[in-house]
Amino acid sequence: MNAEDDIARVKRQEAELVLPVFDEAVAFExxxxxxxxxxxxxxxLVVDIRSWDRQLFFxxxxGTSADNAEWVRRKVNSVRRFQRASYRLVLERGEAPFxxxxxxxxxxxxxxxxxFPIRVTGAGIVGALTISGLPGRSDHGVAVDALCDHLGKARADYALAEVAN
Known part of the structure; x- marks a missing residue:
């Protein structure tokens, strides 16, 4: 797959991995x-799940450190500001700093x-699910897998293609 295919797949993930409800219980689950x-x-890895007004799960x-929590903070800010998965920013812009x-x-x-933006039916993007600790594509994949599992969707239908190292 090329970058355009990956961008299209991430856009599909963002559009279809939508929660019917999001609250403390869903974040904990x-x-x-x-x-x-x-x-x-x-x-x-570190996992952080939040609505825009507060952290609901951490x-x-x-093997993680305080650096991972700092990466999470910055990724959350990027998701909130740009209203898209932070990995889509990588695909669209490259990894150079803003x-x-x-x-x-x-x-x-x-x-x-x-x-990854947490989108709720009828409400739009209300928060973020963020992973830090693995390579960025893998961090993204963990988030997508978790949303697929929670929504009862097949992971393979939403996964990005494996890339050779």
Whole structure:
């Protein structure tokens, strides 16, 4: 797949992985599932789930650091400002920091995969599900997998193609 195909797939993820409801219980369910997967697979990651006014779930697995929480903060800011998955920003713009002219200070915003908008039917984007600790494409994939699982959708229908290293 090329970048255009990946962008189209991420746009589809954003449009179709929509929650019927989002509250503390949903955040806990999704977050706990991600944490459980991370522990079972030995993934070092931080998961943060929030509405725009407050954090609803946070967990860190072994091997993470305060840096991961800082990456989460910056990814959340990028999702909120640009209203799209932070990995879509990578695909559209590359991973270079935002320019001074953009007004998106690199101290507060980052172009890196792992932040995914939480969209609720009839309400639009109300928050973010953010992962940090793996390569950006993989952070993004963990978030998408969790939303697929929660919504009862097949992961394979939404997954990005594997890339050779």
């Amino acid at each position: 999704i977050g706990s599932a991600i944490r459980g997967r991370a522990l079972a697979e030995g993934l070092s 967990a860190a697995t072994p 320019s001074v002219q953009s007004g998106a200070d690199p101290a507060d915003y980052v172009i890196a995969g792992g932040g």
